[in-house]
Amino acid sequence: MVARLDMRKLIMTVIMVLIGIAFLMPFLWMISASFKVEEEVLTFPIKWIPQNWNVVENYKEVWTGSMPFLLLYWNSIKVTVLTTLVSCTVSCLAAYGFAKINFKGRDFIFLIVLATFMIPPQTLLVTQFLLYRWLGLYDTHTGLILLNSFSVFGTFMLRQFYLGISNEIIESARMDGAGHFRIFTSICLPLVRPAIATYAILRFIWTWNDFQNPLIFLRSKELYTIQLGVQSFSDQHGSVYSLMMAASVSAILPLLIIFIIGQKNVIEGIQLGGVKG
Amino acid sequence: MNSEVKLETNAVQTAKSKVRKNAKKRTPFSGWKENLAGYAFIAPMFIGTSVLVLFPILSSFVLSFTDWNFVAGYENAEFVGFENFSKLLTNALFLKGLLNNIILILAIPVTLLLSLGLAVIINKYVYLKDLFKVIYFMPFISSIVAVAVVFQVLFHPTKGPINQLLLTLGVENPPGWIADVNFALPSVMLIMIWTGIGFNLIIYLAGLQNIPKELYEAAQMDGASAWSQFRKITVPLVSPTTFLLFVTGVISSFKVFDLIIVLTNGGPANSTITPVVYLYQQAFIELKTGYASAISLVMFVIILIITYIQFIGQKKWVNY
Numbered sequence: 001m002v003a004r005l006d007m008r009k010l011i012m013t014v015i016m017v018l019i020g021i022a023f024l025m026p027f028l029w030m031i032s033a034s035f036k037v038e039e040e041v042l043t044f045p046i047k048w049i050p051q052n053w054n055v056v057e058n059y060k061e062v063w064t065g066s067m068p069f070l071l072l073y074w075n076s077i078k079v080t081v082l083t084t085l086v087s088c089t090v091s092c093l094a095a096y097g098f099a100k101i102n103f104k105g106r107d108f109i110f111l112i113v114l115a116t117f118m119i120p121p122q123t124l125l126v127t128q129f130l131l132y133r134w135l136g137l138y139d140t141h142t143g144l145i146l147l148n149s150f151s152v153f154g155t156f157m158l159r160q161f162y163l164g165i166s167n168e169i170i171e172s173a174r175m176d177g178a179g180h181f182r183i184f185t186s187i188c189l190p191l192v193r194p195a196i197a198t199y200a201i202l203r204f205i206w207t208w209n210d211f212q213n214p215l216i217f218l219r220s221k222e223l224y225t226i227q228l229g230v231q232s233f234s235d236q237h238g239s240v241y242s243l244m245m246a247a248s249v250s251a252i253l254p255l256l257i258i259f260i261i262g263q264k265n266v267i268e269g270i271q272l273g274g275v276k277g
Numbered sequence: 278m279n280s281e282v283k284l285e286t287n288a289v290q291t292a293k294s295k296v297r298k299n300a301k302k303r304t305p306f307s308g309w310k311e312n313l314a315g316y317a318f319i320a321p322m323f324i325g326t327s328v329l330v331l332f333p334i335l336s337s338f339v340l341s342f343t344d345w346n347f348v349a350g351y352e353n354a355e356f357v358g359f360e361n362f363s364k365l366l367t368n369a370l371f372l373k374g375l376l377n378n379i380i381l382i383l384a385i386p387v388t389l390l391l392s393l394g395l396a397v398i399i400n401k402y403v404y405l406k407d408l409f410k411v412i413y414f415m416p417f418i419s420s421i422v423a424v425a426v427v428f429q430v431l432f433h434p435t436k437g438p439i440n441q442l443l444l445t446l447g448v449e450n451p452p453g454w455i456a457d458v459n460f461a462l463p464s465v466m467l468i469m470i471w472t473g474i475g476f477n478l479i480i481y482l483a484g485l486q487n488i489p490k491e492l493y494e495a496a497q498m499d500g501a502s503a504w505s506q507f508r509k510i511t512v513p514l515v516s517p518t519t520f521l522l523f524v525t526g527v528i529s530s531f532k533v534f535d536l537i538i539v540l541t542n543g544g545p546a547n548s549t550i551t552p553v554v555y556l557y558q559q560a561f562i563e564l565k566t567g568y569a570s571a572i573s574l575v576m577f578v579i580i581l582i583i584t585y586i587q588f589i590g591q592k593k594w595v596n597y
Contacts, residue, residue, distance in 0.1 A: 013403040020412040026471075027415065029438065030427045042433075044441035094322035103315025109323060116330045118584050120532055122553045123573035126560045127333035127340065130347055150325030180314045209420045211535040216561060227422045231539055234426045241430050248423035259418050263411055266418070270476065271483040 027252075034058055034245035041241045058246040067236060069250050071222065072229035079141055079225055080207045083148045087203050088196055091154035096184050098155070099162035100170060117152040125216055132217060139219045147213050148206070154199045157272060161195040162188060198269035201262045208255055226251050334577070340570035347566045354567070361571035371572070374552045377462060378530060381551070384466040384473075385526035389519060391470070392477035397511060399478070400485045410479065417475035425539035428468055429455065455541050458548045465537060465549055469530075477522050484518035485511070517591075524587045528580060552576055 021028075028048070033041045037054040040047060063069045097103070098110050128147070129138070137143030165188060173183050189196075211227040218224060224232070230251045237243045259266055341361055345354040365371055399409045416424065431439050432454035443451040452460040488511065496506050534553050537543060543550040543558070552572065560569030 009402060009404060012398065013405060016398060016403050016409060020409060023471075023474075024412060024415065026424070026427055026431060027419075029431065030423075033430075041430075042436045042438070042441075044438065044445070046438055090321045090325065094319045097315050097318030101311060101315040101318060103312040106315060109319065112331075113322065113326055116326055118580060119330060119334065120528070120553075120576060120580050122532065122534060122556060123337070123577045123580075124330060124333045125556075126566060126569045126573055127337045128329060129560075130336075130566070131328075131333060133347070146325070147329065150322055150329060152326070155322060180318070184318075205418050209418075209422075211420075211422050211539075215538075227420055227535075230420070230422045230426060234429075234539075244426055244430065248420075248426050251420045251423040255418060255420065256415065259414070260411065263407070263414075267410055267414065267479055270479050 030245045030248055030252075033242055034249045036242050038240060038242045041245070054242065058242050059250070061243055062233070062246045062250055067229055067233045069226070069229060069247070072224055072226045073250075075141070075223060076208060076226040079144055080204055082141075083145045083207045084200050084203045086145060086149040087151050087154055088200050090149055091151055091158055091199065092189070092192075092196065093184075094155045095158035095162055096180075096188055099159045100165075100167075100183075100188070101180060113152055113155065117156075121212070125212075129216060138217060139223065141223060144213060144217055144225075147217065148203070148210065151203065154203065157199055157269070158192060158195055160272070161192045165191055194265070197262070198265040198272075201258065201265050202269050204258065205255055205266070337570040337573050340567050341574045343567040343570075345567040346564045348564060357567070361568050362575070364568070365571050365575060370547060370550060371552065371555055373547060374550045374555045377549065378551045380462055381466060381469065381530045381533065382527055384469045385523060385530065388470045388473045388477055388526065389522055392474050392522075393481050393512075393515065393519070395474065396478050396481035396485060397507060400482055410482070413478050414475035416472040419472075421472070421535040422539050424468065424472065425536055428464075429540060432456075432464055456545060458546050461541055461545060461548045465533075465540060468536060468540070469533065472536075473526070477526075480522055481515060481518060484515045488514045520591065524583065524590075527583055531576065531580060 029046065032046075032048050032050065035053055035055045035058070036047075036050040037052045040050060040052060094113075098106060132138040132143050135143075137146065169187060170183055173187060178186075209227065210225075211231070214225045214228045215231075218228065221232075230247050233247045234244050237247075340354075342356060342358060343354045344357045344360070395409075395413065399406055403409065431437050434440060434451075434453040434456045437454075439454070440451040454464045455461050492510050492514075493506060496510060501509070531551075531553065533551060534557070537549050537551060537554055538557070541549045543554045553576070556569055556572045556576070559565050559572060
């Protein structure tokens, strides 16, 4: 009985692995095409292992050519890392305030902040754009970083974790004369560290993949992030498929690696928040 | 015990409780110090949200009643009343966008069905659960821009691998996919399904954990097949999750932007235009600031209505 059940499970696993490979076919095709010489990209039946390798030339053109990915990467890393840092700090502070401090109007302010979560970001673009031109934040990385830094999702998620910390710990610390900032840094932060890590990974992924904000709030080519770069690269080299695939691989790969390293955090965070970026 | 002593104890008790009340009032949980600390902690978040969300919403309300192009300067803004709204609600392109958006919503039930099926299999019938989660989640965390670029080539009408495959399989006139007016929107939907499965699957897996195992054991004793267990236990008991995913799916269908801009840019012949794409074109290409603000406001109202239906629906339709 036990052996038979295991056998069924095993067969099902094999079938699911095959379905999984079919599901990831577009990625496999992309990687394989990025290794090929242009003439071989569209041959059929598909040669998954290239006959004539052209890896170095393809990636060299992508990384140092007319739309150098080296610069795009630097811009993206700068914007993404700073956004993640600022956003985590802002959300951590606010979440502590909303969860552990009894101030006047707290619930009402929290409700307002939550309500802004319903607003589709596109409906804000026009006036945000005008505001940015007026404030001189248009076409700057600072502006781009600020746009993603005030996350309701992050505040809400971290607040849930702070609520889980028992009030008794905090009360006794207060009795001993500790202020809120002291309690925040030395008691709460260490306790919610896993939640912060989860949120940080999610924010990193969402900011890295953000296309809409850079498209609207950046104009100078030298400030472009990777997503804008892929788009203008494909406008320039639209007919050279091997180069386009090398560019796509370059845009996707670092995130896949971060995701695979932090997969437990990412998946748990998504399940906890139940919300899309 | 005489009354004096009684009174005394009473007095002591009142005094004690007074002290306790005072203590509660003063330290450490309220008062101006506490308020100040609270405001200080939430200040960055609150100021940021006010400047970047609340203020823009209010000002787009004002702008939507004007005819204005931001290049022209504030003094050239002209008040036009409801003209923008009446123009918008009779505009063929905007209405087509709304219709397309409704068609896009049809991709959601398909995504949900596939995700639930995969979630049940992954939850119960296979080894290496974590591996499968990672596989199906990959498209969801990948850059949509890069995904769109890849599918542009895969969908190529004559040379693309998908049509080459269809030709060898004996399909004589394979569709032109994103180059064909009738197939461009379905192509967008296919990619939406592909990228959406991971997210829905993960949420369903969490939902499946909440179904008590005893139910399945009891059904198995009664001789229920796997299929009828799925229909009679799993589907009704994950209905709250299904409802939640359906609503977030509908709301996010109004946000599909990157995919369409890179894949088709609204074309061919406006066959993949949506309200968001229309908004982008009017605001940042045609530079009609006032008109675009009106579009923003109409979309804002649509999302509010959907959210409201969600609140009501949660009580009515969900089978707990």
